[in-house]
Amino acid sequence: ISRYGGFDGRLLSSITIEPNLWPTSAVIDWFNIVERTPDLPDRAGRMQEAEQILRSRLNFQGTTMGFSTERRDFLWWLLVSTDGNAARALLSLMDSPAWREDIPRMARGALGRQLRGRWDTTVANAWGVLAMEKFSMAFEREPVSGTATASIGGRSQSLDWSSNPKGRVFDYAWPNQRAELTVRSGGTGKPWVTIQSLAAIPLKEPFSSGYRIKKAMAPVEQQAQGSWSKGDIIRVRLEIEAQSDMTWVVVSDPIPAGASILGTGLGRDSRLATRGEKREGWVWPVFEERSFEGLRSYYEYVPKGSFALEYTMRLNSEGAFQMPATRVEAMYSPEMLGEIPNETIRVSPAR
Template structure:
């Protein structure tokens, strides 16, 4: 189901034939898994504490949202079980999410569906950027820096956002602006093959043609972060790179780069916190 819906573009599939067959597949899914009309009561408990209930009668897109404050969650080792129960016929779908702010600025990498790494290097002279034994990056003031992100997707992902927070001392250089000037040609941003109905090509017989483009569909170079987006990301290893200038001397803590499925944020990954010294 997720795969079929994830391949839509602007709310529809590639052509009328695809629309028809996908709708037939969705109907078969519905007749198999959603045949029973919902008529049940759902309840939730956090440990021995009652968290709420909601009755679902008939077919509807209605959602019931319950928020539990962090103060109600147990601290320290151990914890309480979250228990969901259903009484009555029909299928219950649920999502459990957690919004939080870390207490420490020094974050380790996390892999919950993506692996993300970040590295800095001199765009014009390798000596402009070096990494110290303690992991800190030292950058020459005024130098142009290439920021290289590596993204690993172990399986197909949908509506992916890759976000890299900028060091406060770096300013991204947008090649689309005339004032930026000429940037180094090599950015190591991967390209991917794309197929569409058309003329037969080297991929074999059939009315398909192929071309290459960057793996992302859109990017933003903002004052405080750089973003890349794609609606479909096949499993594999991808790189994304951009160039920034070290404009402000100082020592800066840089939040980790992060990738996530925008409509399923529980599928995410992040790199580690970095320390950048510009002098």
């Protein structure tokens, strides 16, 4: 009714307005009602309150976007989904000057929510098409042409948009000293730029950028209490906390050289030793790789929240083993990751 100018703001006096208790879809509806109803009492304050609630629920991690209330926002019986909320929020907030700087990130985050090139429901796809059309009209009205140039540390690379309309990736080595990255576009339109920095830095403490990891090792069979020996069997438990929903996530945990992960069904395996392994949470791997390097579990979808997995390994070699970090990463959004360093494992000869 408010969309077509037929809503009377006085009708709201009969209900209690508490948008902070509402699902995100209702907050977006409320924001649209307030925006389209000029005679609403305390209109400016109510609009500011709705914007603050939406901003507090938005969760940006690199190039991805989610909502802190996604678990309770999926109201399938009302044809409401979290992907639809992302598209509707982008569509509703695009004209607000306070959100001007956030709209490109919201558009990129909404596109990043697609799975196999589409959003989760038909309604969400309809809202998504409308949101992207409006975004293109507001931010990409002019076609990109000419040449783009990026330079750092005396090295420069250029891109001709006529021969590379989809853009390309520029790779630069780390400069020996502090340097400034300069990106210029000569021509029409305003192209988008995504900047990533990669560096091999020794990990000394846990790092979290979207995922938090806890790792514990418990003996299943141990020859000497308090120390590891060749032939011991260890139960490894990984607890992972995801800060937002994400598709295609991989968990990688290394094992000492020469060790073997049990449960593969190959020779010298032990089905008895793997009894008691637990998996917790609403996630299931689509593929699990148990190699001589470590365990890798691939998940098609990981929702916000915590989950845990366990596996069992046997120590087959003696010595001191230094291992790389345990890592969780979103495969198509690598800025969403979590790492923890692994302590040196010392294995004594069999007793």
